[in-house]
Amino acid sequence: MSEGHDEILEELVGLAADGLDELAAVDDLGDLGAAASRFLGKHSRLSQLKAGLRDVAAEHRATVGEALNLARTQIESAVEDRRAELGEVATRTRLDAERLDLTEELGRDRHGHLHVITQTWEQLEDVFVGMGFTVADGPEVETDWFNFEALNLPPSHPARSLWDTLYLDPDGLAGVGEEQLLLRTHTSPVQIRTMLDAVRTGGGPPIHVVCPGRVYRRDTADATHLPVFHQIEMLVVDRDVSMADLAGTIEAFTKAYFGGDLTSRLRPSYFPFTEPSAEVDISQPDGSWLEVGGCGMVHPNVLRACGLDPEEWSGFAFGFGIDRLAKIRHGVEDLRDFVTNDIRFLEQL
Ligand code: DAH
Secondary structure, rough: OOOOOOHHHHHHHHHHHHHHHHHHOOHHHHHHHHHHHHHOOOOOOHHHHHHHHHOHHHHHHHHHHHHHHHHHHHHHHHHHHHHHHHHHHHHHHHHHHOOOOOOOOOOOOOOOOOOHHHHHHHHHHHHHHHHEEEOOOOOEEHHHHHHHHHOOOOOOHHHHHHHHOOOOOOOOOOOOOOOOOOOOOOOOHHHHHHHHHHOOOOOOOOOEEEEEEEEEEOOEEEEEEOOEEEEEEEEEEEEEEEEOHHHHHHHHHHHHOOOOOOEEEEEEEEEOEEEEEEEEEEOOOOOOOEEEEEEEEEHHHHHHHOOOOOOEEEEEEEEEEHHHHHHHHHHOHHHHHHHOOOHHHHHHO
């Protein structure tokens, strides 16, 4: 060996010191592998010096060999320490990235609910079903006969002007024939359908039904009118029923739907399909009265149109505005709020 053993020992000390410095500066596991092979690999200076050991004078060989081993173990353990440190950093970084913040507020799922008119409709059905009524329905496109004529409103009847009717042009509608079609202006035609069905199926009265549904008028929307709105019709046909039964039924309904504090009253009025007829008012918490619909004893001509003998059967009926009932119950100022779909309004009901 050309170098003296002193120089080798000195170089080994420097080599180990350089190695430790460099390894301390490495901050990536890939770079660490490269540095390790540079200092410890087959072509490293350390390996060269080890290969040169046989040229060292015999009396110094053990000292140099020991120094070689020392340098190697120092570097090796520095590599292992650094590997452990870098591994720990990597694990911590990964865990930090994956950490779940269980206190984080993600906001609630937003659930919709039924529209307030649908809720009211269903509650009304429930109240009447609880009073022993069944629920019936009929079409929104009606014929003139069901909507008017059978209800004691012949074609020239002046009371027809009470209903601003939307008529349909039947041209081109297959199977419609000559019948005048319209969008029903009230749920009263379901009375006719119910009585005819009862007669046709042979069962006949007694009849106790409610008929909720959508109705149409040629009206401009304002705070108290909508061109499309909802009514619930009630019809009882039996032997010897009276106006007192009607008033009692309406009062029982008022208490069941609004609670014990509110009450109802009847005011004489006129409807072609009832005689006598009345308007129904419901008391307000502030002491005023709000009109919710009409009622009366079913007119003999209406019973006759359905094939029922007015000497044998009598009936009473009413028709209430569902939207109006919802308006009262929820203190809504303007009926149009029900249909303008402002989520801030709908969410509250
Ligand atoms: N159909 C009437 C309307 O829409 C309301 C009505 C009045 C219904 C009297 C009835 C009744 O059943 O007996 O204005």
